[in-house]
Amino acid sequence: MLYIGVDLGTSAVKLLLMNETGKIEKIVSREYPLYFPKPGWSEQNPEDWWKQSLEGIRELTAECDKSQVAGISFGGQMHGLVILDENDEVIRPAILWNDGRTQKETDYLNEVIGKERISACTANIAFAGFTAPKILWVKENEPENFKKIRKIMLPKDYLAYKLSGVHCCDTSDASGMLLFDVKNRCWSKEMLKICGITEEQMPKLFESYETVGTLKDELAEMLQIPNTCKIVAGAGDNAAAAVGTGTVGDGRCNISLGTSGTIFISSKEFGVDPNNALHAFAHADGNYHLMGCMLSAASCNKWWMDEIIGTKDYRKEQAAIDKLGENKVYFLPYLMGERSPHNNPNARGTFIGLTMDTTRADMTQAVLEGVAFAIRDSFEVAKSLGIKIERTKICGGGAKSPLWRKIIANVLNIKVDIIKAEEGPALGGAMLAAVANGEFASVEEAAEKIVEVVDTIEPEQELAAKYEEKYRKFAKIYPTVKDLFKEIV
Structure with missing residues (x-):
């Protein structure tokens, strides 16, 4: 069987095709624009991610037996804010991890709400790059957009939604939102309340190696990949890279x-x-x-x-x-x-x-x-x-x-x-897809069998x-x- 790992980076999407033994069959990369509408701001259009990922999957599988593609999973840039309306349309460009506009909101969370309270809820304190301060910024500066929000998502999870139709998020990526109770692996009701949002506006949570759904019929027909192909939750880029290094x-x-x-x-x-x-x-x-x-x-x-x-x-x-x-x-x-x-x-x-x-x-x-x-x-x-x-x-x-x-x-x-x-989040994503399909009993087993150490510095x-x-x-x-x-x- 074949497994696709999708690494949604800041400048490009990197896609990797791996077989059931862990051998890398092919790698492709496709770039997309990064926008700086004001000094310190950093945005991207989620539709650019989707278009290039779709074309990348086509290119990646062009020469393989497409009937063998059994799973697709992800590693992705963390912390970015993607907001969808009631029709699942993107409301505004995604605000990225390296966007610096939220210092006021970050200070509010750390100093007014308080670091101890924030840490008790999420195991972390606020940083300007995290997602929660971005939500507060939209609430304050774009109230009309804030009112339209039906779903809040992270970058790679937008791709998983487009492939499967399921609003999903994994626990590793959710940890960087400052909306997630890390210890108990659930959304923090208190943090959602602080940000003025509800749990219904958040995606369903999965572990990184869990299946969120299967490939949509129309995409299966377009890509000539079986509609039984599992879409697997995946992980934030650092966690996915960690899987890829064992x-x-x-x-x-x-x-x-x-x-x-x-x-x-x-x-x-x-x-x-x-x-x-x-x-x-x-x-x-x-x-x-x-x-x-x-x-x-x-x-x-x-x-x-x-x-x-x-x-x-x-x-x-x-x-x-x-x-x-x-x-x-x-x-x-x-x-x-x-x-x-x-x-x-x-x-x-x-x-x-x-x-x-x-x-x-x-x-x-x-x-x-x-x-x-x-x-x-x-x-x-x-x-x-x-x-x-x-x-x-x-x-x-x-x-x-x-x-x-x-x-x-x-x-x-x-x-x-x-x-x-060393193929980073893309390899980690492919390994997670293989685990979801039962090729390995656990992520640890996949790492043990696939990751090979070739030298050690003492x-x-x-x-x-x-x-x-x-x-x-x-x-x-x-x-x-x-x-x-x-x-x-």
Whole structure:
């Protein structure tokens, strides 16, 4: 049998075709526009997602036995607000995860309603990117649109609705809306009331590996795919990517060094750190996860290489670094502010420790180490909750650097596993579709049989000890300078 994973990203939809053994048969990608109608705003037209996804499925299945396509599932950009009217028509463009218009609403939730009350309802506090502040913004600024709302959906769930006719949402993606009681895996009645909406306006909840419906007859005929093809709930992009890297079950970890950076820790037990420094979300395997998200990771290295020293030869610059653990230069990687664990939009990138003998290689090394130290900040929060992590998977563009992988292994003092196929949320989506069809008994079994580790970076005792000392110094820099940031922004 064949399974389709749909990764609905911010700039493109990536579709992957996988067989029942986990072999990837084909991958296609189709782009769509991103709109910035005002400074700080970020929107997309859900119909663009649908059109390109439909064409992408056609292209993906053009050369296969279409009768074998048994399931379609998803990974998708989180937090976006899609609102439908009584005719299931889109009311306004979707407001995306990286839209910054809701600071007033975020402050209202955190400061007037109060972080403790919000966290008690949802296990999280408000961030400008989350969905609930966007609903409050529409209520305040577009009251006519607010009155029309019949259904509130997330981006990937709009695709699932168009394919199946079912208004659905999975628990991992719902966790990022600030409308979901993560511990009890249900909509929070109190948060819905705070936002002025009802449970009837919310989609039906499913676990990520559950079937929400089957392919509509008219689409089955159009695509020449059986109408028995299951449409499976899927997951938010980070949770779907975690499935694709085998980060499921208890105490598993994945580090992503993409444009932004995440440390994703799976757990069978629900847990929230007292300061809400990490996001506490439901996981696609039916359990839970904690996630630290830093806004600038590999993008820090790209900025340093491309904009500051003016080179595209990243490998050559890193080859000059030969004294790990001995650098006296430190870098705070907060080029776009910071989310986890500081939640400070005013934080800024900072070099400290420069002297007349500081070299170009020292500063390049400081950038790589600064990102690793910032990931450890979130890692330390997880450890404070009693979570024991001995190894991690690693993915993303930055993870292609052997040097950066070595730094991560020794800064965190854990083993770093390199996986064979790194296809992120699209592979995770296809795996969830296979689980829903009974190819595997659980998400954990699918990960065990499909995800292959091809190399492991071991921490070195002497180097890890040097980085332990360096991290303790790094950890003192942000608290010392944070009050300056609001004066200089």
